[in-house]
Amino acid sequence: xxxxxxxxxxxxxxxxxxxxxxxxxxxxxxxxxxxxxxxxxxxxxxxxxxxxxxxxxxxxxxxxxxxxxxxxxxxxxxxxxxxxxxxxxxxxxxxxxxxxxxxxxxxxxxxxxxxxxxxxxxxxxxxxxxxxxxxxxxxxxxxxxxxxxxxxxxxxxxxxxxxxxxxxxxxxxxxxxxxxxxxxxxxxxxxxxxxxxxxxxx
Amino acid sequence: xxxxxxxxxxxxxxxxxxxxxxxxxxxxxxxxxxxxxxxxxxxxxxxxxxxxxxxxxxxxxxxxxxxxxxxxxxxxxxxxxxxxxxxxxxxxxxxxxxxxxxxxxxxxxxxxxxxxxxxxxxxxxxxxxxxxxxxxxxxxxxxxxxxxxxxxxxxxxxxxxxxxxxxxxxxxxxxxxxxxxxxxxxxxxxxxxxxxxxxxxx
Amino acid sequence: xxxxxxxxxxxxxxxxxxxxxxxxxxxxxxxxxxxxxxxxxxxxxxxxxxxxxxxxxxxxxxxxxxxxxxxxxxxxxxxxxxxxxxxxxxxxxxxxxxxxxxxxxxxxxxxxxxxxxxxxxxxxxxxxxxxxxxxxxxxxxxxxxxxxxxxxxxxxxxxxxxxxxxxxxxxxxxxxxxxxxxxxxxxxxxxxxxxxxxxxxx
Amino acid sequence: xxxxxxxxxxxxxxxxxxxxxxxxxxxxxxxxxxxxxxxxxxxxxxxxxxxxxxxxxxxxxxxxxxxxxxxxxxxxxxxxxxxxxxxxxxxxxxxxxxxxxxxxxxxxxxxxxxxxxxxxxxxxxxxxxxxxxxxxxxxxxxxxxxxxxxxxxxxxxxxxxxxxxxxxxxxxxxxxxxxxxxxxxxxxxxxxxxxxxxxxxx
DNA sequence: GATGAATGAGTATTCATTCAT
DNA sequence: TATGAATGAATACTCATTCAT
Numbered sequence: 001x002x003x004x005x006x007x008x009x010x011x012x013x014x015x016x017x018x019x020x021x022x023x024x025x026x027x028x029x030x031x032x033x034x035x036x037x038x039x040x041x042x043x044x045x046x047x048x049x050x051x052x053x054x055x056x057x058x059x060x061x062x063x064x065x066x067x068x069x070x071x072x073x074x075x076x077x078x079x080x081x082x083x084x085x086x087x088x089x090x091x092x093x094x095x096x097x098x099x100x101x102x103x104x105x106x107x108x109x110x111x112x113x114x115x116x117x118x119x120x121x122x123x124x125x126x127x128x129x130x131x132x133x134x135x136x137x138x139x140x141x142x143x144x145x146x147x148x149x150x151x152x153x154x155x156x157x158x159x160x161x162x163x164x165x166x167x168x169x170x171x172x173x174x175x176x177x178x179x180x181x182x183x184x185x186x187x188x189x190x191x192x193x194x195x196x197x198x199x200x201x202x
Numbered sequence: 203x204x205x206x207x208x209x210x211x212x213x214x215x216x217x218x219x220x221x222x223x224x225x226x227x228x229x230x231x232x233x234x235x236x237x238x239x240x241x242x243x244x245x246x247x248x249x250x251x252x253x254x255x256x257x258x259x260x261x262x263x264x265x266x267x268x269x270x271x272x273x274x275x276x277x278x279x280x281x282x283x284x285x286x287x288x289x290x291x292x293x294x295x296x297x298x299x300x301x302x303x304x305x306x307x308x309x310x311x312x313x314x315x316x317x318x319x320x321x322x323x324x325x326x327x328x329x330x331x332x333x334x335x336x337x338x339x340x341x342x343x344x345x346x347x348x349x350x351x352x353x354x355x356x357x358x359x360x361x362x363x364x365x366x367x368x369x370x371x372x373x374x375x376x377x378x379x380x381x382x383x384x385x386x387x388x389x390x391x392x393x394x395x396x397x398x399x400x401x402x403x404x
Numbered sequence: 405x406x407x408x409x410x411x412x413x414x415x416x417x418x419x420x421x422x423x424x425x426x427x428x429x430x431x432x433x434x435x436x437x438x439x440x441x442x443x444x445x446x447x448x449x450x451x452x453x454x455x456x457x458x459x460x461x462x463x464x465x466x467x468x469x470x471x472x473x474x475x476x477x478x479x480x481x482x483x484x485x486x487x488x489x490x491x492x493x494x495x496x497x498x499x500x501x502x503x504x505x506x507x508x509x510x511x512x513x514x515x516x517x518x519x520x521x522x523x524x525x526x527x528x529x530x531x532x533x534x535x536x537x538x539x540x541x542x543x544x545x546x547x548x549x550x551x552x553x554x555x556x557x558x559x560x561x562x563x564x565x566x567x568x569x570x571x572x573x574x575x576x577x578x579x580x581x582x583x584x585x586x587x588x589x590x591x592x593x594x595x596x597x598x599x600x601x602x603x604x605x606x
Numbered sequence: 607x608x609x610x611x612x613x614x615x616x617x618x619x620x621x622x623x624x625x626x627x628x629x630x631x632x633x634x635x636x637x638x639x640x641x642x643x644x645x646x647x648x649x650x651x652x653x654x655x656x657x658x659x660x661x662x663x664x665x666x667x668x669x670x671x672x673x674x675x676x677x678x679x680x681x682x683x684x685x686x687x688x689x690x691x692x693x694x695x696x697x698x699x700x701x702x703x704x705x706x707x708x709x710x711x712x713x714x715x716x717x718x719x720x721x722x723x724x725x726x727x728x729x730x731x732x733x734x735x736x737x738x739x740x741x742x743x744x745x746x747x748x749x750x751x752x753x754x755x756x757x758x759x760x761x762x763x764x765x766x767x768x769x770x771x772x773x774x775x776x777x778x779x780x781x782x783x784x785x786x787x788x789x790x791x792x793x794x795x796x797x798x799x800x801x802x803x804x805x806x807x808x
Numbered sequence: 809g810a811t812g813a814a815t816g817a818g819t820a821t822t823c824a825t826t827c828a829t
Numbered sequence: 830t831a832t833g834a835a836t837g838a839a840t841a842c843t844c845a846t847t848c849a850t
Contacts, residue, residue: 423716424714424716425627425710425714427629427630428714428715503713504714507709507712507713508627508709510709510765510766510768510769511627511705511706511707511709511713511765512626512629512710513626513627513630514625514626517768517769518772520769521769521773524769524773543786544787544790546786548774549786552759552763552766552770552787553759553762553790553791553794555762555766556758556759556761556762556763556766557754557755557758557759558758559758559762560755560757560758560761560762561754561758564712564758566716567712567719567722567723567726568750570719570723571723571726571727571730572750584744584745585746585751585754587746588746588747588751588755589755590746591746591747591801592755592798594801595797595798595800595801595802596797598797598800598801599793599796599797599800600797
């Protein structure tokens with residue numbers, strides 16, 4: 001779709017924004033990383049904000065697509081939730097800096113909140129729909145609470161990773177690390193579903 | 203301890219850094235917010251980094267203190283974990299921008315990772331010690347996995363709040379919102395402990 | 405080689421650094437003197453240090469070239485020494501602020517010593533080579549002593565000039581002044597050579 | 607005369623100005639070096655310029671005194687010149703940073719030229735008086751030419767020292783280095799006097 | 809389609825100096 | 830006699846962006 005040149009720039013911006021956050025990266029940095037003249041960045045894009053917007057748009061599109069198919073897969077609710085967790089994990093894994101970028105943005109750039117909200121919305125709607133059988137609309141077991149808890153559990157895997165690596169010595173995002181984390185999250189979902197269904201049965 | 207003027211400046215920095223992240227705030231902003239001349243900031247502090255360092259130091263000290271007493275309280279493991287979750291929640295609640303500041307820093311300023319790690323360390327050690335009875339050293343049920351999951355569940359309550367507010371219309375950090383969240387987290391801890399103990403008994 | 409604009413800036417820096425020393429001149433001063441916006445200075449150069457470095461590099465290159473041909477000219481040792489003095493004098497004369505710049509740097513900016521040394525080195529080596537027939541390696545008549553004495557005698561002509569002008573009323577760097585100084589230096593070289601050869605003959 | 611505190615500050619300023627030049631030293635640096643509060647510097651002195659002025663005044667007074675006695679000693683002209691060179695050398699040696707300070711000032715701070723001139727004046731008058739028997743008023747052998755040549759030969763010993771040390775490996779201002787230099791300068795004076803008297807006799 | 813040149817507005821930080829106490 | 834507090838003005842340097850070519 002985009003010219004090769006533009007894709008190059010976008011890719012560099014994606015990497016750098018993810019690593020150092022929007023404010024921590026200059027257009028010069030992006031151009032240099034992309035092996036392109038600074039003015040080219042402005043030729044292909046409408047500036048730094050545009051760059052970020054497109055990166056987010058790309059992420060959101062594939063993020064939503066990834067989760068949608070998981071949500072809409074067949075099987076029990078539990079299986080679909082596990083599938084969604086897997087899809088989420090796989091997506092963030094495949095889109096290296098997504099988690100850090102969004103988290104950094106959410107935590108430090110109020111001007112992007114509305115933007116982020118628009119794109120978080122579908123994810124939330126799906127969670128809500130998926131859990132509607134078991135989850136009340138309000139209260140501590142409402143879908144929205146699980147939304148926060150589970151997305152926090154997934155996202156933090158990635159945002160905390162560089163700090164945890166310093167602490168543990170080994171990389172939490174290595175293949176083994178991710179496998180362990182995935183098993184843990186599955187176990188957590190099981191635990192939550194067990195209890196949710198138990199309280200339902202009562 | 204610090205002079206009134208310095209306290210004033212530190213408070214402003216705490217607020218602004220929390221709202222917009224370190225890079226998003228200029229010394230000028232801080233000075234203006236504090237009602238002080240820009241040069242006064244440099245008179246009382248050694249620059250922006252020093253300011254951030256002191257803010258973090260303050261946070262960490264009270265954060266650690268808050269969690270320590272919870273970890274070391276009596277009662278069953280389950281009660282102590284619930285107490286810790288409560289303490290964590292209360293701490294972040296009382297230190298408005300702590301979560302956003304740290305999360306923004308972790309996600310966008312690699313140069314602060316080491317610093318953050320030093321102060322996350324005791325928290326992790328305590329979790330590990332607390333869970334040692336039930337939790338294996340390695341694998342999906344290792345303490346470190348619960349550390350990520352639970353701190354993510356707490357932290358995200360706050361970092362996602364402004365975006366969720368846009369989505370839900372009501373403030374997730376209102377008294378009611380926090381009460382609901384707290385109940386949810388207690389329920390989650392129960393769910394996890396139930397399953398952990400069940401697998402132990404087998 | 406350099407763009408006109410850059411040359412302009414460099415020229416202004418050369419003048420101002422020479423007049424007031426590195427620390428005594430701000431980038432603003434340079435920009436104003438060059439009739440250029442301050443940011444343009446940073447567009448063309450990597451900052452103040454870069455500017456100084458290039459000025460020095462330029463000076464050194466032409467300085468070395470000027471002295472080299474004199475050292476390597478034919479004739480008796482005495483003639484070659486006289487030629488070198490002339491070349492030195494002519495060079496400093498043609499590069500107005502060279503002497504003041506270097507002297508100011510040497511006397512007040514330790515961080516530039518290494519840099520200055522690297523470029524003084526070839527000059528010293530040549531003196532040493534030139535005098536090797538007459539001069540012992542060590543002691544009061546070693547080449548290095550003559551190096552200091554003679555370069556001091558030349559350099560001081562220029563560095564002291566503005567103060568001497570206040571004292572004498574007439575400009576030591578006027579054509580007549582320089583002619584007188586040149587004759588004096590030739591006389592001095594003759595005096596030194598006479599005595600050096602006399603002690604050799606004995 | 608001055609309070610101990612003031613003397614302390616003056617001493618520190620003397621050292622630092624000599625090492626890094628006036629512009630390279632801040633009042634803060636001086637205060638810290640002197641182990642005194644910054645405001646104390648302004649209490650005892652009228653600011654940075656005043657400090658420099660007093661340092662120079664002190665130097666000049668002792669400089670003039672040192673040379674005066676040498677000039678006015680008995681003996682042949684040659685002996686008196688040698689004595690003066692010795693006195694000059696000894697003075698600069700005893701007043702470590704004098705040469706560097708003055709040279710740095712002369713080469714980079716036009717505003718101090720008048721000041722320096724006033725204090726160079728007596729030195730020049732004495733040289734002129736001393737050489738009046740042998741030296742014509744005008745031309746290449748005028749006293750003023752010898753003034754430049756000889757003071758340059760002495761002064762450069764000190765200003766170039768740190769750079770020459772990098773080049774030679776050993777310290778030109780060590781006891782041995784100075785002894786060699788002193789012998790060299792005596793030899794130079796002899797050479798100049800020999801030739802001057804020879805041309806006189808003709 | 810691409811870019812070298814240029815810049816206005818901003819950044820963190822330093823510094824000599826003043827002054828109330 | 831001293832100094833902590835305070836600051837206006839300056840400093841080197843960065844940056845997103847524009848625009849003529």
